[in-house]
Amino acid sequence: MSLTAKPNFTFGRFHGYHGVAADITAERTAAARIAHLASHDALTGLANRGSLNAALQEVLARDDEHKQEATLLLIDLDRFKVINDALGHGVGDSLLIEVARRLREVVGDKGLCARLGGDEFAVVLTAPDADPVVVARRIVSDVARPQTFGGMRADCSASVGIRRIWVEDFDAEAILRHADLALFEAKAQGPGHIVEFNWSMDVDAQERVQLERELQDALAGDQLRLDYQPLFDVRTGRIAGLEALMRWDHPMRGAISPGRFIDIAERSGLIVSLGEWVIRTALEAAARLAPSIRVAVNVSPLQLRSTNLASVFLQALAATGVDPRRIDVEITESVMLSDSEANLAVLDQLRRIGLNVSLDDFGAGYSSFSYLRRFQFSKLKIDKSFADAMDDGGSTLEIIRAIVSLARALGMKTVIEGIETDDQMTLVRDLGCDEVQGYLMGRPTALSRLLLLEGVAAPAPDAAAAETSAVVEETAAASFRRRLA
DSSP, X not given: OEEEEEEXXXXXXXXXXEEEEEOXXXXXXXXXXXHHHHHBOTTTOOBOHHHHHHHHHHHHTSOHHXXXXXXXXXXXXXXXXXXXXXXXXXXXXXXXHXXXXXHHHHHGGGEEEEEEETTEEEEEEOOTTOOHHHHHHHHHHHXXXXXXXXXXXXXXXXXXXXXXXXXXXXXXXXHHXXXXXXXXXXXXXXXXXXXXXXXXXXXXXXXXXXXXXXXXXXXXXTOEEEEEEEEEETTTOSEEEEEEEEEEEETTTEEEOHHHHHHHHHHHTTHHHHHHHHHHHHHHHHHHBOTTOXXXXXXXXXXXXXXXXXXXXHHHHHHHTOOGGGEEEEEOTHHHHSSHHHHHHHHHXXXXXXXXXXXXXXXXXXXXXXXXXXXXXXXXXXXXXXXXXXXXXXXXXXXXHHXXXXXXXXXXXXXXXXXXXXXXXXXXXXXXXXXEESTTTOOOBOHHHHTTSTTTBOOOOOHHHHHHHHXXXXXXXXXXXXXXX
């Protein structure tokens, strides 16, 4: 109740108050609701990022003994976007609400649960008897329990990064950053992993930032190059194509592993610029090769989300006069797991230009035959892990045989990667694969060395070809654009 009144006086003598009593329950309820929304997530009811920061500040203000009792856990749901896209946002929201309920159930009164946004959650454990590793394992186990919403099953898993609070800690943002580094490492190891932060992760993160700056300089300078690994026709034994592989020769660090700098390029967004350079350079190489030899370029999921990928290929094809049927665009299965409809639209554009689209590393991850139904790939590249297991025989050979038979029925060629022994080569031939790739036949090498091989270099143009080359280049771009119309 709200009371407002003023005193009454008669000839200077006080006779009491005159006023109004009002029911302000609705206003107080609304104010409490606003205050709650300011500190809690509207969907799940968990604390929000602001409340999490406040909780960390309270922990850091403790005395040394009690400060060390606290731990921050960051939790990220694996493949949530795939579930959200496949089953709808309503199911996605229901899944987040259920995960929040399970988090509360696991943590109880041992700490604070928060949702940071999207599919990322956090827990600040403050109870002295709360073992963070045990709690993390329970979270992973509980999130993985089957969940059904409206008759649709949404199986999910979680990855967890752990950052214990130390006596010397004073910066909440640094603690969050360290927990995020541990979470990043956990997700890199695969779904359902738990990783605790150590200082080598922070050093590694700082090095990645430095390498990102240096990679920008490398792209502008002359430090990047392409090597080409041959693909051989199983029946003829001749080179059928070359896969373009990027290399970085750092002036101070020497050769940097592609697995290192390509990961940095993808996370920083530089992969789009690098990818455009690879496309132009690889097509220039294709123009110098015999017409019977194809050239393959790898395209990342981030490149596919770029709106001008088809234009980059069109410009490179027009500038070099290369037949688009000689170019293979290789994608990995991760492309089909995220933004699949948008990615399929871009892949269809590339196919309409005349380019071949191949599915790389088939069988390495979330392999699904539904991909093959949704898009007509030109080729399946069977992952190297199958070649490594071929010597054991058994189910591996039967799986490869099944993939080859399926691909043949769908009009696709098959390539098996990682062939390193004569015995593996014999098995591949018996299994009916179309092409092979591996160190047994050829390692990645410079284009200049490959051009010395018989039948690899393009024949020298005759006089008539020289006279018409300008006309070909002038009309090529228009011709390729008409393919897209």
